[in-house]
Amino acid sequence: MSDIATTLGEPIAPQPSPLETGRRDLAVAGQWTLFWLKFRRHKLAVVSLVVVALLYLVALFADFIAPFDPNAANARYTYAPPQGIGLFLPDGEGTRFAPHAAGLKMEIDRVAMRRVFQADPENPVRVGFFVPSAPYKLAGLVPMQRKLIGSLEPGKPFYLLGADRLGRDIFSRVVYGARISLSIGLVGVAMSLVLGVVLGGISGYYGGAIDTAIQRVIEFLRSVPTIPLWMGLAAAVPLNWPPVRTYFMITLIISLIGWTSLAREVRGRFLSLRTEDFVLAARLDGASEARVILRHMVPSFASHIISVMTLAIPTMILAETSLSFLGIGLQPPIVSWGVLLQEAQNIRAVSQAPWLLFVPGGAVVIAVLALNFLGDGLRDAADPYSR
Amino acid sequence: MTDTPDAAIAPDAAAIPELVLEVRDLQTHFENRTGVLKAVDGVSFDVRRGRTLAVVGESGSGKSVTARSILQIVDRPGRIVGGSMRLHRQDGTSVDLAALDPRGREIRAVRGREIAMIFQEPMSSLSPVHTIGNQIEEALGVHLRLSGAEARRRAVELLSQVEIPNAAAAADRYTFEFSGGMRQRAMIAMALACNPSMLIADEPTTALDVTTQAEILDLIAKLQREHGMGVLFITHDMGVVAEIADEVAVMHAGRLVETGPTDGIFHAPRADYTRMLIRSARKLEQKAEIRLDRPARTAPAAPLIEVRSLSMTFGKGPTPLRAVDDVSLAVAPGETLGIVGESGSGKTTMGRCLLRVYEPSSGSIDYRRADGSITDLVTADRRTLKDCRREIRMIFQDPVSSLNPRMTVAQIVGEPLYVNGIAKGRELDERVSALLAQVGLEPAWRERYPHAFSGGQRQRIVIARAIALKPRLIVADEATAALDVSLRAQMLDLLIRLQDELDLSYVFISHDIGVIRYMCDRVAVMYRGRIVETGPTDQVCDDPQHGYTKALLSAIPRPDPRERRLHTRFRYTA
Amino acid sequence: MLRFILRRVAYMVPTLFAVSIVAFVIIQLPPGDYLTTLMADWASGGGAVEMGTVEVLRERYGLDQPIWIQYFYWISGIVTRGDFGISFELNRPVTDVIWGRLGYTFLISFCTLLFIWALALPIGIYSAVRQYSIGDYVATFFGFLGLAIPNFLLALVLMYVTVSYFGTSVGGLFSPAMVDAPWSLMKFADFLAHVWLPILVVGTAGLASLIRIMRANLLDELHKPYVTTARAKGVSEFRLLLKYPVRVALNPLISTLGWILPALVSGEIIVSVVLSLPTTGPMLLRALLAQDMYLAGSIILMVSVLTLVGTLVSDILLAIADPRIRFQ
Amino acid sequence: ADYRQAPMLDAKVADGSLPAVAERLPQAPFVETLIDGPGRYGGNLRTTILGGGDQYNITRTIANETLVRWTPDWTKVVPSIAESVDASPDAKTFTFKLRKGMRWSDGAPFTADDILFWYEDVFSNPALTPSKNQTFTVAGKPAVVEKIDDETVVFRFESPYGLFLQQLAYGQGHAPIIYPKHYLSQFHEKYNKEGIPALLAKNPSVGDWVSLFNSKVSPNFQPVYWQNLELPTLNPWVLTVPYADQDRVVASRNPYYWKVDPAGNQLPYLDGITWAKLDDVQLMLLRATSGELDYAFRHINNSTYKSVLYDAQEQGHYRLMDVADLPANDATLILNLNVQDPVKNKLFNTKDFRIALSHAINRQDIIDLVYVGQGSPAQVGPLPEHELYNQRLSDQYVAYDPEQSKAIFDRIGLDQKDAQGFRLGPDGKRLTITFMVADVFGLSYPDIMQMVQQYAAEVGLDIQIRTTDRARLNSMWYANEQDAYIWNCVGGRAEAYTDVRCYMPFQKADIFFASKWADWYADHSKGEEPPAPVREQMALYDKVNEAVTDEARLAAMKVFLEKAADNFYTIGISRPMPKYALINRDIKNVVEPIPITGNLWHPAPTLTQWYFDRPAP
């Protein structure tokens, strides 16, 4: 407690803190270590981090993971139910390890206009891992000729999670859908975030006329019902744009409307932070306005921003379903979870093919929950005051 | 009100007054995943009827936790893990508070009814959205089952008892409409609502200036006499202890290091820590030793900064508040100018005007740059102002709020160096380490966040930031108010030494005349925005001219129980 | 207070003008106009489209004029005569057709609001008080489930279940037998039997965010010193909770009250279509699709006005609830 | 004769507010031929329309009264409102004899004056009728109508118009008989110049008498027509709840309806009709499955929903019946031969390009997927069971032959490809055709287009899909902005004579593969002159119109279709399969399958004889 070098002769003893023996690791830890130590304590957040990472890996390596092209239709297996996967097969005297999907028998019922499927236990479909496939480029770069999982008996049905009305593999579609839903959606959220923080920040920091103006704009944007806005703006997007760009544009449009609530909250925080001594101190240190705002003020409500963002992501994914409902969403052949959910939006799917609904629905729920709990964990970890 | 003072508690009674609370081996721990914090570690003491037990000790030593433990209102994850706290009632029964369920009916019956508490932070301890009256009536409703009208009458009565003017109207007002002192008094009224047999007062006067503090202390003493309450009084101000305590308990690091009658503690301390405490308290009674050693100043140099007829008003409309009113003063290079005055007299505002944090409404601030040129800060343009602000630095009144909780100490201290482009990368890191070492902080701790430091350490971080740019003048606003005496003395010494080393001038704002006497060459007394008296420190302290200065000096409690004098103080009415 | 209200009302005027302009512009953005719709209608009847007739009609409806002139006619009609123009498709003045629907819209939005609050507040409080407990996680889970399922899908599934397992008539706000009946207890019961579905569907979407906001706000307040002060007075935990932290935590919620309305109205549009409710939703959607512009513009304008009024009311409520704001 | 009426009218007749049934009927009422036999009065038919914009579903249900009509099996044109009709041998003059004593639904007499009111004051009034309906014009010249006596009117044309009676028998022939003079003349400037200002004052939303008049009645059964409860009609049911803001539309029996069954029972049998106005198809389905609909056809007849409806037949107490909604082709790729882009214009007009695209498509696969194997690969052409069937027209280029397709593309100069393997146009840029797709007719066009997109990609052709709604598609094709779109094509049976829009540029509605040529055909001063083969075909169609006898008409039409096969304008995918409708199990006297087409409305032609075969409650 006494070997501190000072330039001033007799040193002042650092404050004794014998009480704090237990929490020394936290107290002296560097900021990233501290962050990680705290984050790790939030079990659910760690699990969520893994889930989110997995989801992104799936999206990145969709070509490798999905057994089929998401748009490959197959007339024989429209509305085929999920076959699931089994690991062991009876074999002569006992059972042996043989991953397989339950067999399916198909008949056409022409009166009711549908295909009728029956489980066919006699005829399981052998499944293999790292099976050869048509050549493709992984993530658009690495040439590959193998897929993670696939049927070893081509020609037999292989629909892990069922097929849709065109006999397309739902599993593959959900895997590919993750790409759009987990990327462009987030871009929109990020856009709202930037706009919200910047405009809310300006409004709260400078106050006065510019504040009044921004407040009016926000009030105005909030008071226009969103659907006509979407429809009007979406209709103004040129027709000859490729689908992804069109959709990206629409996402931007949604986020142009979505920033307002964040901006209002940010403004409130700024109003109260602006008079805080530490902000004043930063100004007296000679920091520029931008630095004062971004480096000193914004981090103070990082936790709030995180929670707003985690709530915004499902809204974004779902806004896309609403857009599809209105006919202004993604155009085929692009798939996203929103498109899948929209396609499940009919009585036929609800009553006779519920997997069309549960599979993409489950994906959205898992992503939303994981992102939320991850957000919770990040928020707690980012807060130096939390226990 | 109903009970008359008991003969048994008269000060001259030979018999030891009956016990109210008997605390034995209290242990309160904060558990978290990384370990256990033993905030209170085996504390034992007694509180008697009509007597005051003062608890002193450094910041963070467990005083507040002890107090909260008694009512079982320690915040999670705090938990009472051992010991007993026996409450003796006048009907002869007694109950061990430690054994009660913290959410149960029994402990609730004790809280507010038998043991009441005044909290440390009066500003935030009252609900922002309920009227003061409502909050006082609540206790009456809960414990005495008074009807609405009756409770209200009693609440008004209590408010007038604590000398809140126009109590009936005040009861309908909200917390934020009350000044700090009024809030403190409202808290006291609330605590006294049900005539408790014991009062816990946790630093009830830290936020107040000496004159107001004196009044509050008077009030508590009066009520204690009238109701025969036992009082547990937590403070770090040895003067107050000397003034009011019958017994003193000294805490250090979660333990009691010494307990005994007040006189004994002050004049025959046994524990090392107590001795140091008393020594520091005494030391702050006089001029700093370091300053005594300084060579006498030669002919007065041209002033570094000269303020003329500075005024500053808050608010517009018909009754703007003139927070600074026609103030003129000057500071010579290497000199320390003290500003004293009661709370709200405009000291902080004046200090901030010097850096033009607030825009003065009139007057001039002539600042002599290092090259000898003179700049009027009131009219300076942005660039000049920015340059001047590198030379004039500020130490904020409240170290906690002036440190960004989300930046590490290295970032905070390095900020002025970084944004002014003086250093970055490795060099910045080295400079920061050197600065921390200079103010006596372990450079290895620079990656920690401010919350991981004690109050005194935080104060030093603020100082490190202030000296980072090698300033010529530091405006130090109550730089030591939040510290306990021993720390305070160390801190002042540090500032004085820095002054010698860097040839600094200080504008030293404080409401504590002791600190001023210790630290300053000259002193200006502020009262309601005006400077009422200026002069060399010794002259002002020993021979005050203005009535207000006299009142101020007389209200300062001396850290010696043999010199109690509060009841003899002057009152100044303008 | 009065001044505050007056100032806010004065601010509303330019906002409303902006809304009216934007409403008018966005409904014109999609190519074509009402006559395009008319032609599509003709075509779907197997009839020939007489372009001459279309041109004459376009002139008659003033659709051949530049957009600002159309806007000027519309807005000056509103301002000077309270005339919102006519609905081309319904062939009636807009004012005749929207009031009833606005009524139902706000009835449903209001009920939904009550539903959300009635559920979100207790759950949010529980989640905050028992932070990180099983119950907290369960509440979070179901809240987000509601958030993650598209409204119309939920509506569809619920309708399907209701029809398949309970056999009751779904869609609309009344069963066919009750539509014409005058208001009576029976009709009210019938109304309740229908209205729960939209309320539930629209409500679940808003539930999660309100739970999270309540939880976060309350967590901020729960450990404030004034709570401890109250506890030290001997107030019971439950009463304490409601009187102090919940009360303060509610304020931010109150201030967003007015904002929930347009969200509900927007969220309600698609649900109303799926459930065929007599609200503004389907009418607005149809008007937008048909480019029945005065109708669409007027509905948007009305909803905006009510939103602005709602915001004003919530600001006033907030001022009443929070003395710090009242006295500013 | 001895006539009987529905019991619901007895009370009114008894209290004198309604004349006796014999007085309400014309002297010679139309005697309906019953399908099963005499029915029973009573009952209310519950059906549905989809939100706003579906007023044609009302029209198709109850408004099908014309001077002459098609027999329910769609084979012959017979008199209807007219008691008899005479065509002159040169196909220029048509004389209609009306039924004496026939009345509007409010009891006022219906006479030649009403038709003349239409002709003189509506049809010939440029303000009310800026452009003339094609049914009543030939070679750009409108008909001249004359009144002979109260029961006789004559329509005269300048050129031969052999198809006039056929045209008139379709729903679109309603114009002459929807204008009750006694009611509408009050809104007409010519008849009530003084009274109109007062009427306008009462109704501020209309500015002049034309708007006023148009707000009371509308040709083509625009929404206005179904909103005016006062308007007298000749329909079997009259509105009691208008098509407006309410969530349903209700019609109730017309006591003056002029048809009887062979036993002398005044038709219709059904007391009333209720259309639930539902905003969403899924809700329609649910209502159907829960037994809340007695009849439904449009919107729910998507092949996807059939199995849902099939499963719920018992629960919903309905059955699914076949509907002969048999156009020439169910899904047709329509390239815009007048597309503005010069590169595409040249290519689209190359017949080989169209042939190559046609060979690229695996029609059977599409049929298997989307239509569960029902239907057969075919181009646009009259159906095999019809007299106009032309095998070459129907079957040319339907083979799935990607290799041949590629070869043709290569041959016509599309042999350059880009990195992704897509063919470059002559301008060196990737050739991208944007197909507009609307989700209409329950035919899963988006799904079909997605498959077409893949087939095209396989032969190196880049097709982009844009889903849109019908109205936007409309606005595009009227402005000639589309590259291409997918639609169905009429002309599978009798309407091939009158409605040749899939066989020749013939601007009528919703088939636009060459709108500028069609404009030219209608009026040589407009549009763009088509190339010679197209002009020759147009001349052939004029010949069809000149024919007066059925035989001559058939012969001329066959020649015309041969030429259509040569020109090969559009690319058909599938010959239609019968659609289905949902009908209450108790309803009798239903033609099965009901023939339906865009012009031949349903179930109106036989709805008056439908009845519920169940004991009265």
Ligand SMILES: Nc1ncnc2c1ncn2[C@@H]1O[C@H](COP(=O)(O)OP(=O)(O)OP(=O)(O)O)[C@@H](O)[C@H]1O
């Ligand atoms: N809620 C809590 N969670 C964790 N640790 C706590 C909590 N409250 C207090 N402590 C710790 O308990 C110790 C004693 O704190 P306490 O508030 O009793 O100090 P004090 O003596 O009152 O100091 P001061 O004079 O500054 O008020 C400190 O180290 C503090 O950090």
Ligand SMILES: Nc1ncnc2c1ncn2[C@@H]1O[C@H](COP(=O)(O)OP(=O)(O)OP(=O)(O)O)[C@@H](O)[C@H]1O
């Ligand atoms: N931002 C502000 N707006 C309005 N009034 C203010 C503001 N800041 C301070 N005041 C008022 O100005 C007066 C002087 O305040 P100042 O903070 O300078 O007092 P002080 O002498 O520093 O007191 P203390 O010893 O309590 O710190 C007080 O009456 C205070 O209420």
Ligand SMILES: [Mg+2]
């Ligand atoms: Mg304390």
Ligand SMILES: [Mg+2]
């Ligand atoms: Mg101050």
Ligand code: NI
């Ligand atoms: Ni120590």
